Amino acid sequence: MKFVIFGYPKTGKTTFFNLLTGATIEIKKFEEKEEAPHIRTCSVPDNRLDEISKLFPEKKRIYSSIDVVDIAGLSWGKVKSSAYLSLLRTADGLIHVVRAFEDPELVHPQGSVNPERDIKNMEEELILSDLVVIESRLEKIEHDLKRKKSPDEEKEKEILEKIKDKLNVGIAIREIDLNEEEQRKIRGFSFLTQKPLIHLINLDEKDIHLIESPESFYSSQKKGVKCLCFCGKIEKEISELEGEERELFLREYGLKEFSVNKFLKISYELLNLISFFTIGKNEVKAWTIKKGTSAYEGAGIIHTDIQKGFIKAEVIEWNNLIDAGSLKDAKEKGMVRLEGKDYEIKDGDVIYFRFGK
Ligand SMILES: Nc1nc2c(ncn2[C@@H]2O[C@H](COP(=O)(O)OP(=O)(O)O)[C@@H](O)[C@H]2O)c(=O)[nH]1
Ligand SMILES: [Mg+2]
Numbered sequence: 001m002k003f004v005i006f007g008y009p010k011t012g013k014t015t016f017f018n019l020l021t022g023a024t025i026e027i028k029k030f031e032e033k034e035e036a037p038h039i040r041t042c043s044v045p046d047n048r049l050d051e052i053s054k055l056f057p058e059k060k061r062i063y064s065s066i067d068v069v070d071i072a073g074l075s076w077g078k079v080k081s082s083a084y085l086s087l088l089r090t091a092d093g094l095i096h097v098v099r100a101f102e103d104p105e106l107v108h109p110q111g112s113v114n115p116e117r118d119i120k121n122m123e124e125e126l127i128l129s130d131l132v133v134i135e136s137r138l139e140k141i142e143h144d145l146k147r148k149k150s151p152d153e154e155k156e157k158e159i160l161e162k163i164k165d166k167l168n169v170g171i172a173i174r175e176i177d178l179n180e181e182e183q184r185k186i187r188g189f190s191f192l193t194q195k196p197l198i199h200l201i202n203l204d205e206k207d208i209h210l211i212e213s214p215e216s217f218y219s220s221q222k223k224g225v226k227c228l229c230f231c232g233k234i235e236k237e238i239s240e241l242e243g244e245e246r247e248l249f250l251r252e253y254g255l256k257e258f259s260v261n262k263f264l265k266i267s268y269e270l271l272n273l274i275s276f277f278t279i280g281k282n283e284v285k286a287w288t289i290k291k292g293t294s295a296y297e298g299a300g301i302i303h304t305d306i307q308k309g310f311i312k313a314e315v316i317e318w319n320n321l322i323d324a325g326s327l328k329d330a331k332e333k334g335m336v337r338l339e340g341k342d343y344e345i346k347d348g349d350v351i352y353f354r355f356g357k
Contacts, residue, residue, distance in 0.1 A: 001288060002067040003267065004091035006084065008118060009073025010106050011099040012202035014038070015232035017070035019239055020260045025070075027236075029106065037087060038070040044264055044275075048318045048348055049286045052277055055326060056284050064275055064286040066267075076109045079125035080132050089190035093271055094197045095263075096122055100217065101204040101233065115217050119199050119227075127167050130191045134164050137189075159185050167193070174224035196270045199227040200263070205234055208253055226266050230259030274347035277318060278302065279327070289345060296341035299353045309355035313339045318348045 005013045014025050021040035043063040053061040069091070071084045079085075088094065099108065100115040110117070141157045144150065159182050166176050172193035178186070186194075201217050203210060210216055211229045218227035235258060238249045250257070268274070272291045276298065277284065289298060295315075300307035316324075316336045324330035345351070 001092045001271065001273065002069065002090060003093045003095050004088055005068065005070045005095045005097060006074060006088060007097040007122070008076055008099070008109065011073070011097045012101070012232040013073070013097045014070055015236055016095075016097055016200060016202070016230065016260075017068060019230075019232070019235055019258070020263065021068050034072045037072075037084075040068055041065045042068050044286070044288070045261065046275060046286050048275070049277060049284065051322050052279070052318055052350065053284045055321070056279060059279070060283040062283050062285040064288040066264075066288070074125075076121075077125070079122070080129040085129060085192075088192055091195060093267055094192070094195050095200055096197060097200045097202060098122075098217075100201050100207065100229075115201055119218060123172070123193075124170070126192045126197075127170065127172060130173065130189075130193050131164065131167050133189055133191065134160050134167070138164070155181075156185055172222070172224070175222055195224075196267075197225045198263070198267060198270065199225070201227065201229045203229050203231040205231060207231075208234060208255075211255065211259070224270070226270050228259065228263055228266055230263075235259060274345070276345050276347075276349040276351055278351055278353075291347075293345050294341060295339055295343040295345060295351070295353075298345050298351065299355070302353065305357075306353050306355045309357055310341055311354040311356055313343060314352040314354065315339050315343070316350050317346070318350050321350050 005017055007013050015027055017023060017038055017040070018025055018027070021042045023038065023040050025038055043065045046063060049061060049063060053059070069087065071087060074082045074084065096119070098115045098118050099113060102113055138157060138160055141153050141160075145153055145157070163173055163176065163186070167173070173186075173191050174194050174196070199218055201214060208231050211231060214227040214229050217229070234253055238246055238253070238255075239258070241249060268288075273288050274291050275286050275288055277286055287298070287301060289301060293301075295313040296307060296310055299310050299313070314336050315338075316330055320335050321327065321330055324333060324335055327336075330336050
């Protein structure tokens, strides 16, 4: 899974990237030079894996991970021609960082801080970037169709025109109901407004009490879009503290947890992701999959050999395993089920794949 952090310049993108991935990229106030994208892997904390892992203290604990990319700011009004578009297209999820903090030294390109306006504008710019792609494709198809009939291209034209009409009235592709054929036809374009989107509001310190109230900045309930607040400045300071002090300061500021944890939860929900666990010879491991993944597909994620030789999946819910106290006891009590290839993996399943050579 890959997330790309993007937004207008100086909104706190790299600050959030550091918080999320534990990177220590220097935050510069006035550096104007375009920086190369930062790329890191972020391991996803999971209490369930921690609990399972306690039953197997000799085995290594391996969290699931996501890839995160942080790009330089996109100039106001110029998103559709940005050099970073191709990078944004590779994302499974987009993280749009929005400035809500005041700083007289950092002049906002629009002259004032107004997160609602910036969100609306960015949503429009993403729509525009998809429209540019569609228009150029339609031109090409029309040109082709004049020379030669092609039912395939006729169909594609029909779908693209349908989407274009929606985009023209401000509706993102993720909000349009598309059937399977339509989805298949447009997959190759990697349209930006088809991707799940999280608006991440970087609050001013004085507004930290709004951290649980993203709806005060973004009230619309669009399909595939979520909004979340964080406070880059304060959370960065707290993240630099150790153990107990961290907890103390989080509470001092009235924060329940770091926003990155909330972010991970929300992004899993938004992208329809779940986790299952495996207990290997040397390690206890969490795997992230799309909801709806079958046991057979899950086996393939671990290793093609396991998929090829798939016999059965031994499955137990993680909390049942904890209750049983050990795999052996769980098996003796009949708590471990045998499932076939078509079994749909559930969030929190602990799975052992039986396979032959
Ligand atoms: N006051 C305040 N300043 C912030 C906050 N987050 C980032 N900044 C400042 O904004 C500037 C740009 O931060 P950075 O994370 O590099 O933003 P980017 O350009 O979007 O990657 C730096 O000077 C930060 O100190 C915040 O929550 N509050
Ligand atoms: Mg940056």
